[in-house]
Amino acid sequence: MTKKIDFHIHTVSSIKDSGVVFSLEWLKKYVEATELDAIAITNHDLFDKKNFEEITVALDEVKVYPGIELALDVGHVNIVFPVTCIDELSVFSDWLFQIHQTQSDSITSEQLCEQLPCWNQGIYIFELGKSKGIKKIPSVLSSVVHVGGVPNQLRFNVAHNNPDSLIPCLFSDAHATDNDTDDRNDIQKLQNKQTYLQVDSCELEDIKRCLRDRSKISVNKDNLQDVININGVNISSGLNLVVGKRGTGKTHFLEKIKEEYSEDKYYEIKQFETARADEYIEKQRKEQSLMALHSWQEKYKTQFLKVKDYLNNDETEQENIGGFLNDVKKFANEMARSQSSQKYLLFQETEYELSNIEFIKNALVNIKEVIEKDEIWGLLLNSIKKKNNFIDVYSELRERYLKFKQENEIKKKVNEVMVEVKTTLTARTGISNVQKCSINKVIHRQQLEKKINEFLKGIVAETSLKNERLLDSDGIPASGGQAVGFALMLRLNEAKNNPIILIDEPESSLDNAYIKNELNKELKQLARNSMVVVITHNSTLGTLLEPDYLIITLKDNNGNYSIMSGEFSSSKIKDSINGLEEKSHDKFIEAMESGMDSYTKKGEIYTNLNN
Numbered sequence: 370m371t372k373k374i375d376f377h378i379h380t381v382s383s384i385k386d387s388g389v390v391f392s393l394e395w396l397k398k399y400v401e402a403t404e405l406d407a408i409a410i411t412n413h414d415l416f417d418k419k420n421f422e423e424i425t426v427a428l429d430e431v432k433v434y435p436g437i438e439l440a441l442d443v444g445h446v447n448i449v450f451p452v453t454c455i456d457e458l459s460v461f462s463d464w465l466f467q468i469h470q471t472q473s474d475s476i477t478s479e480q481l482c483e484q485l486p487c488w489n490q491g492i493y494i495f496e497l498g499k500s501k502g503i504k505k506i507p508s509v510l511s512s513v514v515h516v517g518g519v520p521n522q523l524r525f526n527v528a529h530n531n532p533d534s535l536i537p538c539l540f541s542d543a544h545a546t547d548n549d550t551d552d553r554n555d556i557q558k559l560q561n562k563q564t565y566l567q568v569d570s571c572e573l574e575d576i577k578r579c580l581r582d583r584s585k586i587s588v589n590k591d592n593l594q595d596v597i598n599i600n601g602v603n604i605s606s607g608l609n610l611v612v613g614k615r616g617t618g619k620t621h622f623l624e625k626i627k628e629e630y631s632e633d634k635y636y637e638i639k640q641f642e643t644a645r646a647d648e649y650i651e652k653q654r655k656e657q658s659l660m661a662l663h664s665w666q667e668k669y670k671t672q673f674l675k676v677k678d679y680l681n682n683d684e685t686e687q688e689n690i691g692g693f694l695n696d697v698k699k700f701a702n703e704m705a706r707s708q709s710s711q712k713y714l715l716f717q718e719t720e721y722e723l724s725n726i727e728f729i730k731n732a733l734v735n736i737k738e739v740i741e742k743d744e745i746w747g748l749l750l751n752s753i754k755k756k757n758n759f760i761d762v763y764s765e766l767r768e769r770y771l772k773f774k775q776e777n778e779i780k781k782k783v784n785e786v787m788v789e790v791k792t793t794l795t796a797r798t799g800i801s802n803v804q805k806c807s808i809n810k811v812i813h814r815q816q817l818e819k820k821i822n823e824f825l826k827g828i829v830a831e832t833s834l835k836n837e838r839l840l841d842s843d844g845i846p847a848s849g850g851q852a853v854g855f856a857l858m859l860r861l862n863e864a865k866n867n868p869i870i871l872i873d874e875p876e877s878s879l880d881n882a883y884i885k886n887e888l889n890k891e892l893k894q895l896a897r898n899s900m901v902v903v904i905t906h907n908s909t910l911g912t913l914l915e916p917d918y919l920i921i922t923l924k925d926n927n928g929n930y931s932i933m934s935g936e937f938s939s940s941k942i943k944d945s946i947n948g949l950e951e952k953s954h955d956k957f958i959e960a961m962e963s964g965m966d967s968y969t970k971k972g973e974i975y976t977n978l979n980n
Contacts, residue, residue, distance in 0.1 A: 371590050373403070373563050402556050408433055434449050525539045529586070610920065618923075619922050636864040675817075730770060875903065911957075920933070
């Protein structure tokens, strides 16, 4: 779930903000227009308890926190406190007033800690990027929750993308007044000067935990994970961790998710499925081999069609160049012996080769189809001119085609006459006729055969088959656990394009180092683009995964299942159906460590080993 918060609003006139006349109506309008879930009242070196209580009563649907803007010797800071600190803040505010009468405008961090008993309960927002911005967090304040305040979204993004920078926080620095000389009450200009947090509630402790995680803070709601409801249970649209004792309904909960969506929307890795690593790896090899073969076939599709046409072409096989040459020799000898050779010169004439005009015919068909497609011309500029150009090309090409076609018809007729005459002459003179043979076709066939052979030699390579085994990074045959890890990573890679990914106890046969360094990282990566739900009993996976949402399954004495869920960074989980709320600590330890006794005992054992 996401909450929108403004951590810095001025409401009363102070030494550094003189002339501010508080307007409760303006503040109501601002909160409504920007759809805020929480605000903090932080005036310059001043806390006005009466003003704060008036705002709290009026904005009963918004969480209002007390605070103060201080000029420390190390830089400006806004501090947001729990509501329980208002009396201490009032006393501290009076002390500040007295101090500023006698010394400089700033105080030291040590003075702050001495004069304000609840100093360590606040959220410290140090200014970033300004002349009075923080250079270094004072050691005395290093233990408090601290972030960096920025004036606009550009500065926020720069700081957010810099891992060495303080986690950024954007606030309005607005003046809650109807009239302001600096336009710091212009709601239109203040619309995009708030911070979104990925948190279930606006309780200060939940906000503190959230502010420690850079990935759960943004100026754009779409950059954060939101909450969806499955069968009455709230879960994150990002990374979810499901834990609970055996038989409490974890797998049953996955089935409820599957009932909400069609099969093409989710990818499931079932319980114990990853343990069958060899079977899955072999399946992957076969599938990848078939995919590789298909890709290979598609790559050479055109060449294979040419080979197929060559094999199916019966006409070329009829061209017998050997027989033709023998006939030519025989004909030459007979003509030499014959006294009529000069009379019958027609024997020396060869038939006309017909022009190939099929490609021109195909081109004309395609061009005509384009010309007749009105939808195409409607998409173009100067369509009439361009269409006329196509028509000119079609007309000119058609004339050429008709001319070549006519010439071919004449050649066919001449060839037929020549065949008849040669037949007659052969019968009268006794000279053998030469069988028909197209030298061009023979040459073309030989060239085609040469190209086919070169193509086949280029794509076909002989390989010896061998029994391949999965090897580790050192070239040693992988262990069972390494094979499982490899198979699991293949499954996760296969799952990555699915909107929902369901994983039931992926830790089988994996050591804790692999879970920490490889599996957790991959699961977090998947959750950037998919809703991921992970069931586990492994404490390394459960505690170090740091999901967006924690889901704990329970079973009562009557055998009824119940499910509680909440932000992992929060200390609370809720049963949305029954309206129950509990601290997550004990339930989580019970699921991960089989109860507090085991958790405590483990701690003692580790301590003893260390000693």
